[in-house]
Amino acid sequence: MKFSELNKNTTNEPIKKEIAHTIKKENKIVQSENQIIENKDKKEDIKDQAIEQEKNIILEQNKSIKEEKKVEDKDEMRFTIQPKINPQKEDFSGILQRKDEFIERAKMLYSRSLIWIKDFFIELEEPYLEKYSEAGYFIDDIYKEIDENPFFPLMLRYITPGNYLFSHSLNVAIIAIGAAKSLNLSEDKIRKIGIAGLFHDIGMMEYIYLARKEEKLNSGEMGLIKNHVIKSVELLDKIMDFEPEAKSFIADIISKTHERTDGSGYPLGISGDKLDVYSGIIAAADVYEAMTHIRPYRQDYELPSVIRSFIGEFKNLFPSNSLKGILSFLTMYPAGSLVKLSTGEIGIVEILNKRNFSRPVVKIVMDGDFNIVKNFYIDLTEYPLSNIDDIVNYEEISKKNNEFLVDFQMQNLWVDW
Numbered sequence: 001m002k003f004s005e006l007n008k009n010t011t012n013e014p015i016k017k018e019i020a021h022t023i024k025k026e027n028k029i030v031q032s033e034n035q036i037i038e039n040k041d042k043k044e045d046i047k048d049q050a051i052e053q054e055k056n057i058i059l060e061q062n063k064s065i066k067e068e069k070k071v072e073d074k075d076e077m078r079f080t081i082q083p084k085i086n087p088q089k090e091d092f093s094g095i096l097q098r099k100d101e102f103i104e105r106a107k108m109l110y111s112r113s114l115i116w117i118k119d120f121f122i123e124l125e126e127p128y129l130e131k132y133s134e135a136g137y138f139i140d141d142i143y144k145e146i147d148e149n150p151f152f153p154l155m156l157r158y159i160t161p162g163n164y165l166f167s168h169s170l171n172v173a174i175i176a177i178g179a180a181k182s183l184n185l186s187e188d189k190i191r192k193i194g195i196a197g198l199f200h201d202i203g204m205m206e207y208i209y210l211a212r213k214e215e216k217l218n219s220g221e222m223g224l225i226k227n228h229v230i231k232s233v234e235l236l237d238k239i240m241d242f243e244p245e246a247k248s249f250i251a252d253i254i255s256k257t258h259e260r261t262d263g264s265g266y267p268l269g270i271s272g273d274k275l276d277v278y279s280g281i282i283a284a285a286d287v288y289e290a291m292t293h294i295r296p297y298r299q300d301y302e303l304p305s306v307i308r309s310f311i312g313e314f315k316n317l318f319p320s321n322s323l324k325g326i327l328s329f330l331t332m333y334p335a336g337s338l339v340k341l342s343t344g345e346i347g348i349v350e351i352l353n354k355r356n357f358s359r360p361v362v363k364i365v366m367d368g369d370f371n372i373v374k375n376f377y378i379d380l381t382e383y384p385l386s387n388i389d390d391i392v393n394y395e396e397i398s399k400k401n402n403e404f405l406v407d408f409q410m411q412n413l414w415v416d417w
Helices: 012-038 045-066 093-097 099-123 132-148 152-157 164-182 187-199 202-211 219-225 228-238 244-255 277-291 303-311 320-330 394-400 402-410
Strands: 338-341 346-351 361-366 372-379 388-391
Touching: 093 099, 099 132, 099 152, 099 164, 099 202, 132 152, 132 164, 132 187, 152 164, 164 187, 164 202, 164 277, 164 320, 187 244, 187 277, 202 219, 202 228, 228 244, 244 277, 277 303, 277 320, 303 320, 338 361, 394 402
Parallel strands: none
Antiparallel strands: 338 346, 338 388, 346 361, 361 372
16 A cells, blocks of 8 residues: 555544554564464574574664763774664654744754854954854754754755855754764764864865856866865964864864875875874765755765765775764765655655664655655654665656756755745
8 A cells, every 4th residue: 555545535533544454454464474484494493593693683782772882983884874772662743743843943043053154254354253152052052953853954955055155064063963973972072073064164265266166177276176174274263262172173173174084085195093083074074965965067966875875985985983973863864865665655754763764754745656746744663564665866856757856956945044
């Protein structure tokens, strides 16, 4: 049964009965499958060993949750990511009922933050300014909103069309805070990493004319624009209320934003352990944010496809723990991802499920033929036999329903709110 068939009911009660019937039916199927497995020959050594191994894996996962792990650069990167196991299922029904309230809250904070960032970038032309403490206040608010507002990650979709640096700086800070929280870093470190996210590209304002070019930069222009890293560090000297230790910590992070662990980065080409977890978080957040937003010279990439790149060809470019934090916060299907369900229907991931990364809350927007349907929500934890089958490629949508794609991408443009 497709979820859209459940949504055809006109009253809430038939919907609840139909959903309950569907869940009951799926549970019976699962129980039947389990019974078949139980009735198979229990004497087979291979299956006994598999069951024992599975138990051991679960025990190890539960044990690891109880222990607070230290963040060390030398830790081995683990793919696939294991979400924290909790026997209690997340109840999203109450959250969905408060969606308008949550979205309003998120937009208010996002708007206030953007206004501050715009003013900050303009004031950098002054001889000196006091912005460190103000930046800290916004980082504290973002930290709290990530904790309390399940719809806040949807703000990462936005781009400020007049100057992408404003939304880029804010989005990098949000991702960095979420990643650092996922790694259980101290609140002090998280705060400074978040501020580094806000400040990491302030030097780009001097080269914004190059960033706005619609064609690929030549070698000379590329060499010139790379100087924005050094310029960003230099501009920190204008911020008079910096605490000395904080300034040194943040300057070090910003100086390594474009460095890579394989030595292919700039400006120094450092490699290996010289790129620490803190710098790596900003570096990875910077790449993710840039790739998932349109630029004058290219289109944006699908959110899950960028995540797959981090797991694949990019995994040797950043410290392993930095990637763990980024992937744990964004998950395999970040908020705003277009996905195809096993039922064939197309949906947008709206609420991340940190207890089960592959089973978020999805808003159904199209049927399997890419026809727009009346929107409704599906909590995939309620449907054990249904799942996300694949990501939806923008090129495919442009061919089958370009009107939807244009509208979807237009909604990513931040209009002063």
